[in-house]
Amino acid sequence: MKEFILGILPGAVFFYRYSPRFSVGRMVGLLLMEFAPYLLIAVINSINVKFVLFGFVLVYGIYDFGYLHNDYKAEKERSGATIRSQFSEFNYLAFAIYRVPVVFFVFYYLASLGGGDILKSIAITACIVPFFIIHNELRSPRARIITFIVLNGLKIVSRIILLGPNCLYFVFSAMPHLVIKLLHYLGAKEIVLVDDKTLKSITLQIYFGFLTLLLFVDPFLVVAAVPYFLNHAKSIFRDFIKVRTL
Incomplete structure (x- = not known):
């Protein structure tokens, strides 16, 4: 039953993986x-917002396979891997039968x-699969930097x-969103000495620098970047409010 529900709902694996820590x-x-x-980009360019939903379904219909392959590899190797209990007895074949x-x-x-743009988006999304497999097969965190950047970039490019x-x-x-994600990855893998506290302390500066630059290119780029900014800055604002109310 679990495999059926996760199989027919693109993006469900993402939610289920983080369900113990979801908030x-x-x-x-x-x-x-x-x-x-993507909703802002669609509104700015007078595009039917249904393509925002299609984009999510398209990307995560494929991306979920990468998540599961990662967990499958972790279960097989165990040593130094993050093993999620939700998938300890998961039937991967049944999931594939429902999802494909x-x-x-x-x-x-x-x-x-x-439309050539739709076909190109489909082709780019399909390319996520081999890159995710390569990413999961690589053992070196430094080698994974390449596939980490490609995967996160393709996920955005295909939808746009x-x-x-x-x-x-x-x-x-x-771009600022990808830079923050990359720094977080590098810190988490101890490739560079950037912990969460340090990253939080420079997040606003990174965003303000990028947003100022984007303002000179096109103010609408800043508008589209605001949701990313709010996501990365929400904990900073929350901490600031807590301090002010004490």
Whole structure:
């Protein structure tokens, strides 16, 4: 039953992986990262907002396979790996049987709408699979830097292209978000000496620098970057409010 529900709902694996630690803050963060930027881009460019939802379903229909492959590898290797109890007795084959038709249906429906940008978005999304496999197979955190950047970039690029070829330059609005994510990864893997406290202390500076630069390119890039900024800065604002109210 678990495999059926997760299989027919793209993105469900993402939620289920983090269910023991899920909170209102994480839900808000998910909305800010995965929906709000694309919704703003669609509104700015007068694009049907249904493509925002299609983009999420398209990307996470594929991305969930990468998450599960990562957990499967962790279960097999165990040593130094993060093993999630939710998948200790998970039937990966059953999940694939339910999910693959969903993915093909989404691909077919979007392809039927026509347009080179839609086909390009589908092709880019499909490229996520081999990169995720390579990422999960690599043992060196330093080697994984390459695939980490590619995966996080493809996830954004494919969804923006789906909104239209003229929207591609909105990728720049996600740059500060990608930089923060990369620094967090480098710190978590102890590749560089950046812990969460240090990263939090420089997050606003990184964003203000990028947002100022984007303002000179196109103010709408700043608008599209605001949800990313709010997601990364929400804990900073929360801590500031706590201090002020003490």
